[in-house]
Amino acid sequence: MTTRVAAIDCGTNSIRLLVADLPDPSAGPQAPLVDVSRRMEIVRLGQGVDRTGRLDPAAIERTRVALADYATEIEKLGAERVRMCATSASRDAANADDFTTMVRRTLGVDPEVVTGDAEARLSFTGAVRGLPDHTEEPYLVVDIGGGSTEFVVGTRTGGVEAAVSTDIGCVRMTERHLAGDPPTLSQAAAARADIAAAVDQALTAVPGREAATLVGLAGSVTTVVAIAQGLTGYDPERIHHAQVTYEQVVEVTTDLLAKTREQRLAMPVMHPGRADVIGAGALILEIIMKRAGLPTVIASEHDILDGIAWSLQESDGGAAPRLRNIAHEVAERDAELLRRLGE
Known part of the structure; x- marks a missing residue:
């Protein structure tokens, strides 16, 4: 029995997605994962962080656009577990909370800003x-x-x-x-x-x-x-x-x-x-x-990216249905805001 998982690696230069089928743990350590989808977009999230200590709003927006596309694909492919890890740039930035909020609204799970x-x-x-x-x-x-x-x-x-x-x-x-x-x-x-x-x-x-x-x-x-x-x-x-x-x-x-x-x-x-x-x-x-x-x-x-996917073999991860719920909640909130503005 396989488990379909989605792994996202958001680094300083690129954001990558892997949707893969993991083998049952009983298959042994040499059993491979099977790629379903593997994608990469250059978003340059860390542009200027070394100089300013902050994530540029334009870089966060580029990342949001790519991440929204990934969320759609994860839902379409039916991943049961989702994990997103964010690395160097989001560790260093003073405004990392802006990034976390964006990910939560776009993907429906929090990014894990992993240690080195x-x-x-x-x-x-x-x-x-x-x-x-x-x-x-x-x-x-x-x-x-x-x-x-x-x-x-x-x-x-x-x-x-x-x-x-x-x-x-x-x-x-x-x-x-x-x-x-x-x-x-x-x-x-x-x-x-x-x-x-x-x-x-x-x-x-x-x-x-x-x-x-x-x-x-x-x-x-x-x-x-x-x-x-x-x-x-x-x-x-x-x-x-x-x-x-x-x-x-x-x-x-x-x-x-x-x-x-x-x-x-x-x-x-x-x-x-x-x-x-x-x-x-x-x-x-x-x-x-x-x-x-x-x-x-x-x-x-x-x-x-593969390591993140393998880490979901024994983890509950983030359930993919949550992506649909969050997206629905955001859409409802935005619709309500537009309604109030129109009054």
């Missing part, structure tokens, strides 16, 4: 389930997001050994350092120094240099791997569990940082919403590989 440690553990669960049996343990899983990067060390059977979240991400580093188009050499050098310091701290907090296999998650990693493979279009099946070398990552990073935004947009695998921040994301990956001494990285299309 919880984010890291969810990412590890999503990434490690389904890795090829021949991959050597322990794993260092890195999730390069828009505002933060999570480092997790562990094994398939033993789980997470150590985890840490750092405030380096492709959006944050772009806004802080890489203002040029393309970035200047001095801007890139400043970004390198900032990233290297954070990575060294992370690799001291977790035994990342003792890992045998590096697994990279999220759009920065998968885009770099797609470019390194020479793909003519973004192909998740060819990217998932593909392995590239440090030398390939350096080559891609150098090329991305030398290109203008328009030139990056013209690359066949580039998502339009990622073109202005991919240079920083690639640079983070390159520096992690160098500082950890790991010669290759395996890309995974399964990450925190």
Whole structure:
């Protein structure tokens, strides 16, 4: 017997939805989840947060539009359980309550603003389930997001050994350092120094240099791997569990940082919403590989989103019928307000 669940991951740069059928727990730890729908929208929720400490109202509205569309799909597909996790940007913002209120009204459940440690553990669960049996343990899983990067060390059977979240991400580093188009050499050098310091701290907090296999998650990693493979279009099946070398990552990073935004947009695998921040994301990956001494990285299309879905296997979650009730209540309230205004 399967359970249909909906997982939403709202990060600094993107908001993603996974509706999936989970196997019965009795099927064992190797039984896979089955995708029903997997979607992503670039909403840049964390735009300007590093500078202002607040979520921009326009960014909250972009997120609301995407989330409303997701809520409709969740209801249509009949998900029994729903969980939404919000990460770096909504942790940092002074006006996070505005975001929470918007989510509650739009989706019908509260977002969980997860800690960096919880984010890291969810990412590890999503990434490690389904890795090829021949991959050597322990794993260092890195999730390069828009505002933060999570480092997790562990094994398939033993789980997470150590985890840490750092405030380096492709959006944050772009806004802080890489203002040029393309970035200047001095801007890139400043970004390198900032990233290297954070990575060294992370690799001291977790035994990342003792890992045998590096697994990279999220759009920065998968885009770099797609470019390194020479793909003519973004192909998740060819990217998932593909392995590239440090030398390939350096080559891609150098090329991305030398290109203008328009030139990056013209690359066949580039998502339009990622073109202005991919240079920083690639640079983070390159520096992690160098500082950890790991010669290759395996890309995974399964990450925190899958971890959120798996977390619903033994949880009551948020029942999908509640989405319909909340939507109905909001519509009734708005109709009543319009009626009063017309009197």
